[in-house]
Amino acid sequence: MASKQDFVRLPAPDGVNGWWESLPSPAPANTATGDHRFDFVVVGGGITGLCAARRLAELAPEMSVALVDADRIGRSTAGRNSGFFVDLPHDISSESYSRSVEADKADVRLQRHGIDYVRETVKRHGIECDWRDDGKYHASVNKKGHTALTHFADGLARIDEPCEWLDEAAIGRVTGTSFYKSALFTPGCSTVQPAALMRGLAATQPSNVTIFELSAVKAMDGRGQTKVLSFAAGRIEAKQVVLCTNAYAATFGGHPNGLLPVYTFASMSRVMNDDEITRLGGAHSWALIPADPMGTTVRRLATNRICVRNHFAFRPNVSVSAADLAKARHLHQRSFDRRFPMLKDVELQYTWGGALCLTANNGALFGKRADGAFEAIGCNGLGLSRGSAAGKLIAEHALGQSNALIDQLLHQPHPRSLPIRPIADVAVSAAIWVKEFSAGAEL
Numbered sequence: 001m002a003s004k005q006d007f008v009r010l011p012a013p014d015g016v017n018g019w020w021e022s023l024p025s026p027a028p029a030n031t032a033t034g035d036h037r038f039d040f041v042v043v044g045g046g047i048t049g050l051c052a053a054r055r056l057a058e059l060a061p062e063m064s065v066a067l068v069d070a071d072r073i074g075r076s077t078a079g080r081n082s083g084f085f086v087d088l089p090h091d092i093s094s095e096s097y098s099r100s101v102e103a104d105k106a107d108v109r110l111q112r113h114g115i116d117y118v119r120e121t122v123k124r125h126g127i128e129c130d131w132r133d134d135g136k137y138h139a140s141v142n143k144k145g146h147t148a149l150t151h152f153a154d155g156l157a158r159i160d161e162p163c164e165w166l167d168e169a170a171i172g173r174v175t176g177t178s179f180y181k182s183a184l185f186t187p188g189c190s191t192v193q194p195a196a197l198m199r200g201l202a203a204t205q206p207s208n209v210t211i212f213e214l215s216a217v218k219a220m221d222g223r224g225q226t227k228v229l230s231f232a233a234g235r236i237e238a239k240q241v242v243l244c245t246n247a248y249a250a251t252f253g254g255h256p257n258g259l260l261p262v263y264t265f266a267s268m269s270r271v272m273n274d275d276e277i278t279r280l281g282g283a284h285s286w287a288l289i290p291a292d293p294m295g296t297t298v299r300r301l302a303t304n305r306i307c308v309r310n311h312f313a314f315r316p317n318v319s320v321s322a323a324d325l326a327k328a329r330h331l332h333q334r335s336f337d338r339r340f341p342m343l344k345d346v347e348l349q350y351t352w353g354g355a356l357c358l359t360a361n362n363g364a365l366f367g368k369r370a371d372g373a374f375e376a377i378g379c380n381g382l383g384l385s386r387g388s389a390a391g392k393l394i395a396e397h398a399l400g401q402s403n404a405l406i407d408q409l410l411h412q413p414h415p416r417s418l419p420i421r422p423i424a425d426v427a428v429s430a431a432i433w434v435k436e437f438s439a440g441a442e443l
């Protein structure tokens, strides 16, 4: 059976990824030209695919594994996020990030499993990606935000997770700005330089993994055991295929599969000079999430840059326009200026977007499909920790293992189907607009 639906949308250069730009130039890519055969092919070299390929190779050292990506590994979405490996409940469609006690506990179990796997890999291989186990601050800018934080704290108490309140002065001492009125510190979150992490995870794959970059899969043919993946100038025959293409797997029109490619955007400042660093004050490095999920995420980086993220846009074709990027940059500059009036000369050097894969019911795709391929798709905005876990666990599942977390993923809700376009476009865009509007001052 031809499965061209899976590959109709390919990564586009959506702005300039500041994390990638601040790394040294990579070695030339190994591209998929000519004919190849592998036991396993993992499609998608984001965090999910990187963990899937590693786990397959670890558990089956006698098997050959290919990991293919349409872009350079680290330049696409997994290398262009804000770098939070979130352990706690983080449902961005909920006003307090929380769901029910059972759902929250299940999320925490899964996310910590993913974080532990990547942290252990980073430590074992000495991957230089500024991995920090320093926790995160959830900060509010007004009474409404403080109330949302109170609900989040209540949700954490219900699942026995610790957190610590900071008043205006205390969060000001961390961030250097008087913009925030209160904050909750949660200790379990890790942060990274995401492009460096993805490159490091690629460079340290076991020796039975071959990586192909700048190699977009155009089509997959074959039902059951053997599949043929076609590229612009080559093909790979595979006994098993694992799809980790996240938002790029979204299909609309005749076959809506419930995956929503929703873009979010980030900007990174230039490096601050000594005078600017003194004017800002605060801690050398910190990571902050807004009280309202639609607000602005901010990181102060050890490299003396500041990274801000906000704004969402539903883009079913999985690419953004120059106008989208210009709007995002304008919003980022406004958010930056409001928080850091003492840094009025520090311009934003890079602005970019990346596609999240959201679903209306927080469901995701995990397991074996009717055509025999395996899939782990649907990050719901938390791909670093959830994708790490889903990638590792889909590999274990594909090799016939079973455990409680695989069961948890197999039994999670399937993404709820959406109305066909253009009804879906209007409904999703309107929902985003309403939520962003209500985030107000948190932007």
Ligand SMILES: Cc1cc2nc3c(=O)[nH]c(=O)nc-3n(C[C@H](O)[C@H](O)[C@H](O)COP(=O)(O)OP(=O)(O)OC[C@H]3O[C@@H](n4cnc5c(N)ncnc54)[C@H](O)[C@@H]3O)c2cc1C
Residues within 6 Å of the ligand: 006, 007, 009, 010, 011, 043, 044, 045, 046, 047, 048, 049, 068, 069, 070, 071, 076, 077, 078, 079, 080, 081, 082, 083, 084, 085, 086, 215, 216, 217, 218, 244, 245, 246, 247, 248, 263, 264, 265, 266, 309, 353, 354, 355, 356, 357, 377, 378, 379, 380, 381, 382, 383, 384, 385, 386, 387
């Ligand atoms: C600005 C921004 C900030 C974010 N902040 C955070 C955060 O702090 N924490 C967090 O957890 N998440 C965050 N996210 C979301 C996070 O980046 C995603 O959840 C994560 O990247 C999902 O990982 P993935 O491997 O499942 O998918 P992706 O990273 O999307 O990887 C899929 C890969 O598949 C490849 N691909 C697609 N089609 C093909 C094809 N036909 N052939 C070959 N390759 C193909 C793509 O090139 C891509 O590399 C953020 C996202 C953005 C954009």
